[in-house]
Each structure stands twice: as C-alpha cells, then as structure tokens.
C-alpha cells in the first residue's frame with residue numbers, strides 16, 4: 001500500500017514523495033535496531049577525566065571532524081550582525097541566577113573531587129607544608145631562648161658565646177630544612193594546580209563542543225570562553241594554592257595558639273578574646289565577597305564577549321566607522337565591572353582595616369599585660385618576646401585564613417557555573433546510533449511532512465509539512481526568496497537541528513536513527529563564505545578527511561588540482577604551508593572557496609550540500625569556482641542552493657521554497673513554462689532571465 005504526498009504545483013516525479021506504510025514499519029524496526037548495542041558505535045572520548053562528569057553520562061571524546069559545518073546559519077558570515085546587549089538571548093549558564101549564600105555540600109565534594117587525580121602530589125605537598133609550618137612556628141620559641149640566653153648568662157661572655165653559637169647553628173639547620181620544605185610545597189602545589197586546570201579545561205571544552213547547535217544560538221561565545229579560561233583558573237587555584245595557604249593558616253594559627261598557652265596561659269586567654277568576633281566578621285565578609293565576586297565575573301564575561309565579537313569582526317566595525325561607539329559600549333561594560341570591583345574593594349578595605357587595627361590592639365595588649373607580668377617576675381623577657389612573635393603569627397594566620405575563605409568562595413562561585421555547563425546534556429547525541437555499511441549508502445534524501453521552527457524562535461515556523469525527494473545521485477537546485485529556509489534545509493540534513501514533526505529519511509532510514517557523527521562524515525558542505533581555520537592551507541584541506549592521518553601529500557595536491565586551487569597555492573611563497581589567518585582572512589573569497597572545495601573533495605562524501613557563490617566573485621574566479629564545483633558534484637547526491645541560471649539549468653530538478661513548504665518542483669524548463677508560476681516570477685525578479693537574454697544577444 002502506498003501513501004502519496006504531492007507537493008502543490010509539483011509536476012515532476014522527483015518531487016513525488018512516496019511514503020510506503022511498510023517503510024514506516026521498517027523505520028520503526030530500524031529504530032529498535034539502532035537502540036540495540038549491535039548497531040551502536042559508542043566511542044569513548046579520551047583525554048579527559050571522566051570524574052568531572054556525572055556518572056549517568058558517558059564521557060566521550062571528539063572524533064576527528066568528519067563534516068564541514070560550513071553552511072551553518074550560525075557561522076559568522078559577512079555581513080555581520082552583532083548581538084546587542086538588549087536583544088541578547090539570556091545565557092543558559094547560571095550567571096543570571098542569584099549567588100546563594102551557602103555552598104551546597106555536593107559542590108564542595110565536586111570541587112574536592114577535582115583534586116583526586118592529584119592526591120599523591122597534594123599529599124606530599126601537605127607533608128612539606130607541615131614541616132615548613134612546624135619550623136616557622138618553632139622559630140619564636142627558639143628565638144625567645146636566644147634572647148633569654150643573651151639576658152641570663154650575665155657577664156660570662158664565654159659561656160654565652162658557646163650556647164649562643166650552638167643555638168644559632170641548630171636554628172640555621174632547622175631554618176634551611178624549613179625553606180627547602182616550603183620550596184617543595186610551592187612547586188608541588190603549582191604543578192597540581194596547573195594539572196587540575198588543564199583537566200578541567202579539557203572537560204569544559206569537550207562539553208561545549210558536544211552541545212547541539214541551538215545551544216550556541218543561545219549562548220554567547222565570549223561567555224563560554226570566559227568559563228573556559230577564567231572560571232577554570234579560579235577553581236584550580238582555589239583547591240591548590242589557596243587550599244595550601246588556608247591549611248597553612250589553620251595549622252599555624254593552631255600551633256601559635258597552643259604555643260601562646262604553653263608560654264603563658266593567662267596572657268593567652270586575655271589576648272584570644274579578640275578571636276571569636278574576628279571569625280564571625282570573616283565569615284560574613286566571605287559571604288558578601290562571594291556574591292559580589294560572582295556578579296563581577298558575570299559582568300566581566302559580558303565585556304569579554306563584546307570585545308571578542310567586535311575584534312573578530314573588525315572589518316565590519318571599521319567599514320561602519322563604529323570604533324568610537326564600540327569603545328564606548330565596551331567602556332560602559334567595563335564601568336559596570338569597575339563599579340562592582342569598587343564594592344569589592346570597599347569591602348576588602350573595611351575588612352583589612354579592621355583586621356589590621358585588631359592586630360595592632362592585640363600586640364599592644366600583649367605588651368601591656370606582658371609588661372605587668374614581667375614586672376611581677378611571672379615571665380622572662382625571652383618568653384614575652386616569643387609570645388609577641390606568636391601573637392603576630394596568629395594574627396597573620398587569621399588574616400591569611402580570611403583571604404583563603406574569600407578565595408574559596410570565589411572558587412565555589414566559578415565552580416557552580418562550570419558544573420552547570422558540565423552537567424548539561426546535549427539534546428541529541430553526537431556519536432550514537434545506526435551506522436550503515438559503506439555500500440548501503442546510496443544518498444537518497446527525503447523530507448516527509450517536515451515542520452520546523454528554530455529553538456530560539458519557536459513562534460516563527462520555517463517549515464510546515466514540507467515534502468521533498470532527492471533521488472540518489474541526482475542534483476537538486478533549491479531556490480526561493482531570502483529567508484525562505486534554503487539554508488535551514490541544509491542545517492536539518494546535517495542534523496544541526498531536529499525537526500519538530502515529520503521525518504527526514506536517508507536511504508530509508510530516519511535521520512534520527514543514524515549516528516550523527518557517521519552521517520556527517522558522509523556529507524560534504526561548501527558555503528558561499530567558507531570558514532577556514534588559522535592554520536596552513538595543507539591542514540585546512542586535510543581537515544576534511546575522516547582519517548587525517550591517512551592523508552598523503554599527493555592526496556592533498558590532487559584535491560587542490562581538481563578544485564582549481566593548486567596553481568594559486570603554489571604561487572604563495574610558502575605554498576601549501578601558507579597560514580591563512582583567522583577565518584582565512586588572508587585569502588580572497590574565491591581562493592577560500594576553492595580550498596573549501598578541495599577540503600570537501602578529500603572527504604569524498606556521498607551527499608553534497610552546496611551554497612553556490614553569488615556574483616561577489618569576479619568572472620575569472622567565478623569560472624574557476626564553478627568548474628571546481630561541477631567536478632565536486634560528479635557522482636554524488638547534491639542539494640545546491642542555486643544562484644546561477646546555469647546551475648539551475650544543469651540540475652536534474654529544481655525546488656522552489658515558499659510559504660514554509662516546497663511550492664513548486666520540477667525541471668527548469670517545465671517550471672519556466674508556467675507563466676503564473678512562482679519560479680518564473682522569481683527568475684524574473686532575480687534577473688536571471690535578463691542575464692540569459694544578455695548572453696543570447698552577445
């Protein structure tokens with residue numbers, strides 16, 4: 001039994017979408033098969049610590065890029081439109097949420113979990129820390145002994161010299177050990193910190209790259225980069241350097257207080273009355289600081305995002321003469337950062353002012369009370385000196401602990417943003433699903449009753465019950481007015497987005513059942529404005545290969561020759577090793593396109609999605625690009641967004657998009673014959689006919 005869906009105005013068999021009900025059954029069977037492990041190809045992502053991710057989610061690494069996302073509607077083509085702060089979509093990351101005043105236990109566990117792979121190094125560092133702190137804290141006691149030796153040996157200079165010398169030699173040895181232990185601690189902590197940050201960055205980057213394209217529509221690049229660079233560094237520092245400083249502060253404060261009680265319990269009880277109010281102050285301060293630090297990070301992320309977007313599109317900024325206004329906008333953002341930083345500075349100033357004052361009062365009270373005790377012979381001068389030094393150390397340690405606490409809170413703030421990102425599950429998997437044997441892939445494409453709206457603009461549907469069939473090995477030209485959804489068709493075929501309803505079928509398989517990674521490895525794309533990466537031409541071409549390691553220099557040269565790129569590449573002084581600049585900015589439009597064609601050729605895809613170059617190219621470049629494209633299209637299923645009459649004429653069929661569906665479909669001459677038809681009107685409007693007439697006259 002056959003169910004036929006004919007698109008309105010479609011007069012050619014190609015556009016007749018036949019959806020056999022038995023095929024439906026086959027599809028559901030395939031879907032079940034896809035779910036079975038036999039049909040799944042799940043590849044472990046390597047190089048990233050799986051402990052960073054929730055257990056429910058397998059952590060897999062990126063495969064070499066198989067497909068070229070050149071015609072993604074999200075890619076930065078010229079002309080460039082900037083996201084204004086007012087119109088910007090809210091970011092998905094948790095910056096917009098209020099900073100909670102308490103740290104959830106699972107956040108603490110998670111942040112400590114980051115240090116697990118470094119536990120041995122960190123344990124050794126803590127061992128060295130204990131040694132160096134013990135040395136530091138024993139110093140006042142022994143220095144007190146030195147003072148007492150000086151004051152109590154009276155006129156017996158020989159005895160004093162002997163005991164003073166032995167004491168000083170012993171202390172020198174102890175201090176040297178302390179210095180070595182301290183150096184070892186700093187080294188181990190730094191290395192562990194860098195390793196933790198490296199792992200965290202790899203995880204965050206990998207998580208970002210696995211997200212579906214809609215995620216990148218919602219989140220700004222600058223904000224994501226900020227998570228990747230700044231937040232990871234803050235988290236890394238908070239559990240290494242900062243943790244070490246915190247532990248040292250606690251250990252030294254505890255040892256200092258014990259020694260104060262050992263030297264003079266009555267003086268110690270008197271002085272330490274000041275500690276409880278100071279601790280309460282430190283906790284309150286830490287909370288405030290955490291909240292302000294989080295807002296400062298958010299504001300900074302926004303400023304970074306703006307700078308990143310403007311700098312990477314500098315040509316557009318210059319062309320519109322917007323340098324000054326962009327500087328003003330950026331300054332406004334940094335002013336906001338400054339106002340938050342001012343609040344933070346005010347808080348810090350107040351806190352450190354109070355702690356400094358308390359420290360001085362502590363010393364003053366020690367000297368006052370200690371002087372009285374000395375006068376009553378309850379203390380020696382050496383003991384009082386030791387006590388004063390311990391008091392100073394305890395004061396320094398408490399101040400160190402409060403800065404440790406505030407840094408730790410900053411770390412939790414940055415961590416909470418990272419967890420939200422790391423925990424985000426992509427809406428559809430990158431590397432799961434059915435993989436067809438190579439000989440089974442013919443390349444027939446079918447859109448059956450497809451309805452779709454972009455996730456960020458659900459209220460504006462792009463397609464409603466769209467039907468289209470591209471038989472394997474044929475070329476279909478897609479035409480339509482601007483915004484009719486031509487590029488969206490390409491995005492759906494690449495499965496950058498999923499349809500809201502209806503199915504896209506490739507060789508009888510629902511695209512959602514196919515492994516997206518595998519699927520994209522068989523689809524080549526070349527857009528009007530191909531994006532190249534800032535490495536050499538050789539590497540840019542190799543980027544297209546599914547297995548870059550298997551690519552030989554001869555393969556690259558062959559692809560470049562077929563793409564009409566070999567000669568101009570060889571004319572560069574560095575030939576194939578020429579670096580093309582960011583997004584290929586050092587090349588002309590036509591050169592970029594021919595390199596992109598070579599890149600697609602190396603991939604040798606079964607299905608080609610092309611966005612033909614417009615008249616932006618000069619006639620020689622246009623000819624070379626056109627010729628290269630024609631060679632690329634040979635023997636493949638091609639969906640081409642056509643801008644030229646010659647392409648439309650040479651295609652096996654033409655589909656006209658209008659009103660969220662395929663309005664007309666058929667061979668070029670057939671569609672042109674319909675005087676009232678949309679295609680005819682479109683051609684007239686786009687001056688294709690005039691172009692043809694001009695040619696006929698020549």
Ligand SMILES: Nc1ncnc2c1ncn2[C@@H]1O[C@H](COP(=O)(O)OP(=O)(O)OP(=O)(O)O)[C@@H](O)[C@H]1O
Pocket residue numbers: 073074217454455456457462480481482483484485486487488489
């Ligand atoms: N990522 C996106 N998020 C939301 N809307 C989008 C997105 N990309 C495109 N659109 C919208 O979808 C519609 C179709 O866009 P599409 O790029 O597919 O049109 P097109 O026919 O290729 O246009 P053109 O010929 O001008 O390139 C447009 O209204 C566009 O604004």
